Amino acid sequence: xxxxxxxxxxxxxxxxxxxxxxxxxxxxxxxxxxxxxxxxxxxxxxxxxxxxxxxxxxxxxxxxxxxxxxxxxxxxxxxxxxx
Amino acid sequence: xxxxxxxxxxxxxxxxxxxxxxxxxxxxxxxxxxxxxxxxxxxxxxxxxxxxxxxxxxxxxxxxxxxxxxxxxxxxxxxxxxxxxxxxxxxxxxxxxxxxxxxxxxxxxxxxxxxxxxxxxxxxxxxxxxxxxxxxxxxxxxxxxxxxxxxxxxxxxxxxxxxxxxxxxxxxxxxxxxxxxxxxxxxxxxxxxxxxxxxxxxxxxxxxxxxxxxxxxxxxxxxxxxxxxxxxxxxxxxxxxxxxxxxxxxxxxxxxxxxxxxxxxxxxxxxxxxxxxxxxxxxxxxxxxxxxxxxxxxxxxxxxxxxxxxxxxxxxxxxxxxxxxxxxxxxxxxxxxxxxxxxxxxxxxxxxxxxxxxxxxxxxxxxxxxxxxxxxxxxxxxxxxxxxxxxxxxxxxxxxxxxxxx
Numbered sequence: 325x326x327x328x329x330x331x332x333x334x335x336x337x338x339x340x341x342x343x344x345x346x347x348x349x350x351x352x353x354x355x356x357x358x359x360x361x362x363x364x365x366x367x368x369x370x371x372x373x374x375x376x377x378x379x380x381x382x383x384x385x386x387x388x389x390x391x392x393x394x395x396x397x398x399x400x401x402x403x404x405x406x407x
Numbered sequence: 408x409x410x411x412x413x414x415x416x417x418x419x420x421x422x423x424x425x426x427x428x429x430x431x432x433x434x435x436x437x438x439x440x441x442x443x444x445x446x447x448x449x450x451x452x453x454x455x456x457x458x459x460x461x462x463x464x465x466x467x468x469x470x471x472x473x474x475x476x477x478x479x480x481x482x483x484x485x486x487x488x489x490x491x492x493x494x495x496x497x498x499x500x501x502x503x504x505x506x507x508x509x510x511x512x513x514x515x516x517x518x519x520x521x522x523x524x525x526x527x528x529x530x531x532x533x534x535x536x537x538x539x540x541x542x543x544x545x546x547x548x549x550x551x552x553x554x555x556x557x558x559x560x561x562x563x564x565x566x567x568x569x570x571x572x573x574x575x576x577x578x579x580x581x582x583x584x585x586x587x588x589x590x591x592x593x594x595x596x597x598x599x600x601x602x603x604x605x606x607x608x609x610x611x612x613x614x615x616x617x618x619x620x621x622x623x624x625x626x627x628x629x630x631x632x633x634x635x636x637x638x639x640x641x642x643x644x645x646x647x648x649x650x651x652x653x654x655x656x657x658x659x660x661x662x663x664x665x666x667x668x669x670x671x672x673x674x675x676x677x678x679x680x681x682x683x684x685x686x687x688x689x690x691x692x693x694x695x696x697x698x699x700x701x702x703x704x705x706x707x708x709x710x711x712x713x714x715x716x717x718x719x720x721x722x723x724x725x726x727x728x729x730x731x732x733x734x735x736x737x738x739x740x741x742x743x744x745x746x747x748x749x750x751x752x753x754x755x756x757x758x759x760x761x762x763x764x765x766x767x768x769x770x771x772x773x774x775x776x777x778x779x780x781x782x783x784x785x786x787x788x789x790x791x792x793x794x795x796x797x798x799x800x801x802x803x804x805x806x807x808x809x810x811x812x813x
Contacts, residue, residue: 340457366527370460373526 325405330379330398337374338394341367355394379405408443409476414753416735418786420762422612423736424626433591437603439611441628441737442589443469453545461526464506469631469742470538470586471545474500478546478582481635482647485546492549495579498539499568500554500633501561502585503741506533507592538586550578558800559701560658561585562632562744566808567656569636579641584633587742594627600670602705603627615738616765617702617731618712618773618782625703628737632745634752639813649813650752654793655688656808657681667803671707674714677805681718681797684807690793692719695727695809697760699751699796702731703738709772711799716776726777728760728789735764744798744806751796755812760787 339348343362381404391397423441430438509532536554543552557564562585569581604624607614616622659680661673716722732747760783769779797807
């Protein structure tokens with residue numbers, strides 16, 4: 325799966341969790357999930373569960389810690405898929 | 408269900424009780440019940456898409472809808488989210504148990520070793536105070552936000568708790584109500600106790616028969632009711648509809664003594680609760696025009712009437728009008744008190760007594776105590792000024808509130 329494909333799918337998952345004042349167009353490759361996109365930190369858990377279902381992967385606790393931006397999420401997902 | 412539909416239903420004596428095939432499948436003795444029918448579209452008027460993801464907590468669903476409807480009816484608009492909470496606005500919302508279906512979902516995942524897949528909302532949906540937490544957030548309430556639990560007395564108790572908070576000057580507005588979860592996992596325990604009726608699985612609309620000679624047990628129900636209490640000065644200044652003034656009330660317990668138990672009320676405590684509610688309100692028993700009973704349609708209904716007669720020292724034709732909403736919507740358990748208070752306030756406001764359906768055969772012991780004319784079988788238009796509402800719950804707990812028209 326290409327980076328672009330992952331990015332598109334990730335975007336469609338993230339948009340559900342955006343607060344009302346953040347639009348899907350605000351999502352960029354370098355966006356910080358909590359600081360910039362204002363995703364409630366408790367919802368990050370749900371984003372991860374959705375990603376696991378969508379990509380058929382499992383994201384570990386330490387990987388979750390490293391997943392703070394859109395690009396770091398893509399990187400982790402890509403690594404998992406290729407394994 | 409909003410006020411216009413509910414008002415029409417109680418005026419015309421419409422039953423909301425239905426047969427549920429699922430209960431039959433699960434070998435329930437009582438295969439009927441009453442629960443609100445909420446469309447997906449309706450849910451989206453009160454919850455965001457995100458909140459509805461993996462949402463599976465009926466009591467919270469009903470409670471939020473009733474609570475926000477009450478707020479809207481009181482002319483309070485919280486759609487424009489202010490940054491700061493409203494410090495004068497609080498919530499007391501009772502419930503018996505929360506998110507039972509959600510809890511079941513979580514248990515299956517947990518037992519499969521999948522604790523990490525519970526997601527972020529399992530706690531919020533299964534904690535007792537889930538309903539007040541959801542409401543408090545939606546309203547931006549900055550005063551006390553809590554959930555009370557006293558079984559079937561919860562709704563009436565919530566109103567008295569909110570009233571205290573305002574009467575002692577700690578809050579300006581309190582949203583008070585109660586809600587209940589439903590379905591087999593909530594109703595099963597009552598079915599096992601044989602306190603629900605098994606005689607009307609084919610005749611659901613005739614099943615719930617408070618004060619009737621052929622009452623054969625209660626019919627389980629659910630839902631939610633809510634009222635917005637406010638200091639009188641504030642309500643007058645805002646120029647909103649005032650349905651009634653809370654004159655006062657009382658909450659007590661029979662201590663499971665003198666014949667009281669986990670499931671049966673201590674009659675002395677019930678009478679004391681009503682008498683002290685009147686004293687606390689500064690109302691003479693003869694001023695009570697109407698009683699909204701607890702009256703569940705079990706063998707205990709005549710005992711409740713006896714207690715009202717003793718507490719009010721009134722009987723026969725001197726007894727006030729009385730009815731029970733449970734004939735139409737069953738026993739909503741923790742939700743019952745608040746739903747019944749809404750029905751009582753609408754009767755007070757519009758000067759009528761709704762019909763006691765399924766009571767064409769008044770119980771002979773009740774007929775000996777009070778004139779059956781005081782148990783209207785058809786809608787009765789009559790001026791009402793001062794009314795009493797009481798609820799009694801498992802654990803031998805009682806709550807009684809007195810309302811007066813302004």
